[in-house]
Amino acid sequence: MAKYGALQIDCDGDTLTVRAKNGVTRWLGALFAGAGLGLMIAAANPHLVHMSRPWLVLLCAVFLVGCGIFLLVPHVTTTIFDSRSRQVVYSARIWNRPPKMERYAFEDIAGIALNKDFGISHCAPYLEVKEPRNRLLLSPQNGIVSVAAGVNLMEAICAATGLPVLDLESW
Numbered sequence: 229m230a231k232y233g234a235l236q237i238d239c240d241g242d243t244l245t246v247r248a249k250n251g252v253t254r255w256l257g258a259l260f261a262g263a264g265l266g267l268m269i270a271a272a273n274p275h276l277v278h279m280s281r282p283w284l285v286l287l288c289a290v291f292l293v294g295c296g297i298f299l300l301v302p303h304v305t306t307t308i309f310d311s312r313s314r315q316v317v318y319s320a321r322i323w324n325r326p327p328k329m330e331r332y333a334f335e336d337i338a339g340i341a342l343n344k345d346f347g348i349s350h351c352a353p354y355l356e357v358k359e360p361r362n363r364l365l366l367s368p369q370n371g372i373v374s375v376a377a378g379v380n381l382m383e384a385i386c387a388a389t390g391l392p393v394l395d396l397e398s399w
Contacts, residue, residue, distance in 0.1 A: 230380065230384070234248055234249045234250065235247075235248045235366075235373050235377055235381070236248070237380075237381060237384055239384070239388060242310060242311040242312040243308055243309065243310050243311070243312075244308070244309040244311075244384060244385060244388040244389065245306065245307070245308050245309075246306070246307040246308075246309075246366050246381065246385070247304065247305070247306045247307075248304070248305045248306075248366060249302060249303065249304050250299070250302065250303040253299045253303075254299060254300055256299055257295070257296045257297065257298070257299025257300035258296065258300060259296070260292050260293070260295045260296030260299065261292070261293050261296025261297060261300065262296070263292050263296075264288075264289045264290065264291070264292030264293035264294075264295075264296060265289070265293060266289075267285055267286075267288060267289035267292065268286060268289040268290075268293070270285065271283075271285040271286040271289060272286075301322060301323040302322075302323055303320070303321070303322050303323075304320075304321045305318075305319070305320050305321075305365065305366065306318075306319045306320075306321075306327075307319075307355070307364070307366055309385060309388060309389045309391075311388060311389055314333060314334045314335075315331055315332060315333050315334065316331070316332045316333075316334070316337060316355070316364075317329065317330075317331055318330045318331075318332070318355075318364050330364075332355075332357060332364075334389065334390075334391065336357055336358055336359065337355055337356070337357055337358065337391055338356040338357065338358045338392075338394065339355075339356055339391055339392040339393055339394040340353065340354070340355055340356075340382050340385055340386065340391055340392075340393055340394065341353075341354060341356060341393070341394035342354075342375070342378045342379070342382065349374060349375060350373065350374060350375065351373065351374075351375050351378040352365060352373070352378075353365075353366045353373065353378045353381050353382065354366060355391075356394060366381065
């Protein structure tokens with residue numbers, strides 16, 4: 229078992245499990261919720277005469293609190309690579325809701341890659357599916373992890389499954 233922040237990789241025989249939880253975004257959610265609550269208190273204070281439209285401030289505050297609560301609730305993405313049955317089971321769960329599950333055969337997956345648009349030190353690992361052409365993030369909330377964790381994840385998946393790497397020159 230390897231753990232990189234909110235990203236956990238488990239290997240058990242013929243199955244490789246990648247589990248990711250939202251970590252940094254929870255702090256961002258607390259910041260949004262706190263700012264929204266502060267704006268609600270400011271809008272409710274009758275002594276603030278410089279506020280010409282308190283209803284607009286209250287509306288913005290409710291929006292900030294809603295975004296903050298959404299980022300605070302647990303988001304868990306689990307990807308199971310089963311070498312024996314040659315398939316990938318992808319599930320995404322938000323809080324206590326039933327998970328959204330998808331199954332793909334190894335033949336339906338074009339490969340694994342790292343999206344390095346987030347800067348030099350961070351990336352987003354994902355699986356590219358052939359048809360319909362879409363990406364399965366291996367972490368929630370844009371899947372931002374360190375490049376070292378992303379490379380280790382790619383190496384573990386490629387060693388366990390034989391899936392190709394799509395962007396060889398970048399790592």
